[in-house]
Amino acid sequence: MSHSNGNGNFNSTKKASPMNFDPIALRNIGRNVDKSEQCKYTSLGENFNMCFKLIKSESRLVKSVLFSHGFLQCSSKNQKCNLMWTNTHLSTLSMRQLNSWQRVNHFPRSWILTRKDQLYESIERASVLYGSDWFNFIPEFFCTPMGSAARHSMGQKFQGANLGSDAKFIVKPADGSLGRGIYFLDNGNLNETLETDKKLVVSRYIDRPFLINGLKWDLRVYVLVTSFYPLIAYIYSDGLARFAVHKYDEKAEIDKVEGGVDMNKHLTNYSLNKMSAEFIRNTDCREENMGHKWTLSALLRELEKRGEDVGLLMVRIEDIVIKSLLSVQNSIAAMCRKLNVHPKCCFELFGFDILVDEHMKPWLLEINLSPSLTCDTPLDSLLKTHLFCNSLNIAQIPLVSDLNMLNECFSNSVAFDENGCKDNKKDSDDQSSTTSAATLSISSTFSSNSESISSSNGLKRKGNGTAYFIGKMRKLERIRKVNYSAERITPHYLERLKCYFDKLKSEEQRMGHFNRIFPRKWTWHLYRAILEDCGQEKWDEALHNRMDGECYPKYEDELTLKDVDLVHEQLMDAKIFRRREQLAPMARDVLLAEAFAGTERFRQRRYSGDVIPFPSSLPRVRQSARRRTKSQMIAEEAKRIRTEQRLKATEGKDDEGQSEANGAETAQGTTGAEGQTVAKPLSEVNLNVGQRRTPKMDEQQKQQQDTLLMAPHN
Numbered sequence: 001m002s003h004s005n006g007n008g009n010f011n012s013t014k015k016a017s018p019m020n021f022d023p024i025a026l027r028n029i030g031r032n033v034d035k036s037e038q039c040k041y042t043s044l045g046e047n048f049n050m051c052f053k054l055i056k057s058e059s060r061l062v063k064s065v066l067f068s069h070g071f072l073q074c075s076s077k078n079q080k081c082n083l084m085w086t087n088t089h090l091s092t093l094s095m096r097q098l099n100s101w102q103r104v105n106h107f108p109r110s111w112i113l114t115r116k117d118q119l120y121e122s123i124e125r126a127s128v129l130y131g132s133d134w135f136n137f138i139p140e141f142f143c144t145p146m147g148s149a150a151r152h153s154m155g156q157k158f159q160g161a162n163l164g165s166d167a168k169f170i171v172k173p174a175d176g177s178l179g180r181g182i183y184f185l186d187n188g189n190l191n192e193t194l195e196t197d198k199k200l201v202v203s204r205y206i207d208r209p210f211l212i213n214g215l216k217w218d219l220r221v222y223v224l225v226t227s228f229y230p231l232i233a234y235i236y237s238d239g240l241a242r243f244a245v246h247k248y249d250e251k252a253e254i255d256k257v258e259g260g261v262d263m264n265k266h267l268t269n270y271s272l273n274k275m276s277a278e279f280i281r282n283t284d285c286r287e288e289n290m291g292h293k294w295t296l297s298a299l300l301r302e303l304e305k306r307g308e309d310v311g312l313l314m315v316r317i318e319d320i321v322i323k324s325l326l327s328v329q330n331s332i333a334a335m336c337r338k339l340n341v342h343p344k345c346c347f348e349l350f351g352f353d354i355l356v357d358e359h360m361k362p363w364l365l366e367i368n369l370s371p372s373l374t375c376d377t378p379l380d381s382l383l384k385t386h387l388f389c390n391s392l393n394i395a396q397i398p399l400v401s402d403l404n405m406l407n408e409c410f411s412n413s414v415a416f417d418e419n420g421c422k423d424n425k426k427d428s429d430d431q432s433s434t435t436s437a438a439t440l441s442i443s444s445t446f447s448s449n450s451e452s453i454s455s456s457n458g459l460k461r462k463g464n465g466t467a468y469f470i471g472k473m474r475k476l477e478r479i480r481k482v483n484y485s486a487e488r489i490t491p492h493y494l495e496r497l498k499c500y501f502d503k504l505k506s507e508e509q510r511m512g513h514f515n516r517i518f519p520r521k522w523t524w525h526l527y528r529a530i531l532e533d534c535g536q537e538k539w540d541e542a543l544h545n546r547m548d549g550e551c552y553p554k555y556e557d558e559l560t561l562k563d564v565d566l567v568h569e570q571l572m573d574a575k576i577f578r579r580r581e582q583l584a585p586m587a588r589d590v591l592l593a594e595a596f597a598g599t600e601r602f603r604q605r606r607y608s609g610d611v612i613p614f615p616s617s618l619p620r621v622r623q624s625a626r627r628r629t630k631s632q633m634i635a636e637e638a639k640r641i642r643t644e645q646r647l648k649a650t651e652g653k654d655d656e657g658q659s660e661a662n663g664a665e666t667a668q669g670t671t672g673a674e675g676q677t678v679a680k681p682l683s684e685v686n687l688n689v690g691q692r693r694t695p696k697m698d699e700q701q702k703q704q705q706d707t708l709l710m711a712p713h714n
Contacts, residue, residue, distance in 0.1 A: 016101065016398035018510070019050065021069060021389040029068035030619035042625065045070025048401045053078055053632075055086035061373045064618050065388055067625050072409055075631040082397055087370045098345045101400045105370075107228055107346045109335040113328050114350070114369035116201040117143040117174040123364075126327040130530045133565075135327075136572040137320045137364050141203035143174065168205040170266075175199070177368070179269035205266075208358045212302060214247040218268045218365065219296060221352040223321050224391055224514060226507060227343060229333035230500060230539035233325055234394065234514035235318060236387055237601040239296035242268045245276045285378035288605070293379060300603045308360055309579045314599040315592055317354055317362050318517045319571050324352075324364060325518070326530055333536040343499055347395040349387075361574030381617050390512035396503075409627045500539065501546050515601060519544050521594045526564060559586075567591050 025041035027033075039046075051072045054062065062085050063073070074081050079097060084090070084104040095108050112118040120141050127135035173181040184205065209216050222236035246265040264276050273279050273292060280291035288298035300310040336346075351371030355363045373388060375381040508516070518527075524544040531537035567587040570577045580588055580596065588596075628636075 018396035021392045023385045025068040031622040042070035051081040052083040057087040072627045074629045100342045122327040134568045139204040144200045170205045179272035216244040216248040219354040223350045233518045237513045241294040241299035243292040282377040282379040285382040311599040330532045359575040393510045
């Protein structure tokens, strides 16, 4: 297997088979499993010493699935792992060091898609460039802080939108989550009560949602992106429908309860509503429409019973997803080109939150970075386990046994040595981590410079030696970095294009429950008008042209720009075009034909009533299956010790404060009718014998005892 990263060859001289992930493997990871079945799914990962690391994440689902496939968990500082699962973005240096056989669950700069202010402004920018009729899927909004000119522009925009004096606005923190920091404002007091010094997103409140059983709801749609350069995106064929707890009255104003607005009526956030006493949890994963959290397929079947065109609804949601991704494609692709990331290294799972109004028009609320994989109900365990395994299958983690073989599993049966923390730097897991993957890649390619590079890594120079070495690596990197341009047909361009095409075809065989929404038939003709002319759109066109049967030849010559505009106008106008029969024939029968055919999978029931699916809950991983390196065990032990110390320190402060308060009350005594202090009996003074004493308490008690001894006795 070639070790070259994004700077070198794209196709390895020796192709490695990707690893397959199956949710059924969780059956054999528990504590009460026969020994003959324990190695059924773990042996392959153990033989190749497959490794993963978590960065700012403690997801039990991620660890359970990877341990069940024989993965070894290494420390967050280790650079030799096959999979990096993180809840944050890696540094630019770490992204540069990625090898072609490594995978990370984020793209560089993808945060512009998941920060509310950046997302809304990107879509607003696209609507200005290409027409608001194509991007009418976010409500009117503005972001703070803003200057006087921006305030004036905002006022004109809202005045032109004819919102009315009774319009309501919802205010969200730009980087908030879990429903925290959200409040509502009226149009009348918008300028007076808004905190303009904070980073907020203020948007029009959609006050007429589509109700089911009188409850407001929204959709969590899972979107997997495996490339922004060119764009390759998938939608998971199932998702979640989250309901508010209290019934919604669309005619009433934003009513208030004691302490503020009734959030359980207006917000559908699961983390908020699950704290309500009226919240009903799902207790059986075979019941997909139970309680206040359903599956997407169950909700679509319910809408279909009510006579709604759910196929057209899902086509509109897919259109929103594609346009949202294209609005930021150029920025993310530019960073990928700058860091020279290998086309197969990055993948990312996004959570799109969609609200459907009374006309069955979907609205984009926000996009979530690292959507929650918490499994606190059987329905979550069932859906998210399959979602995670399908995502890893499309990411195609190759089975390699070269650099990651340097990692050694530390036996769980060996007692932990506290002195190991002092020898952390001597651990084999961390010795090689200082030698980055990019350094090994460069030295393997430039054999003549290998000795100088390795020797320079060990030199102690005055000043910042790390910066000197990084500069030396980048200088070598510029020598071998190829400028890939789709306008110039070069062997390197053809090699990269073949890599993208092979990647697309291999992912097609491993989609599982995912549906590919871009690229597919006619997507290039539908969306090329909103692709920025910055260079990356050439790759989208080249990939589309290499796809088999990408269009219908008999209609291609007849297709006009007016037909494309008509498709997008009708997709955005759900009030008039509520059913697919109302769409233009060119849109319904040609341009959107494949999209409509793919929506059939969204309504399918996953399990029948007589089949008990697996898993219904995450099992407790047996100790022998929790394979970890020594440095990872040291890090976990150090974290446990720090947590205990913080808890003890907090308890100590609370006890000390309570003891001081009790001592002060004891020393103060009671006040008589004339204002004189009446001392308590000596037996009542020392009431806190079992509590921690302080010097101040001892001094107060001594003064109290002296007062009692000197007091006259009757």
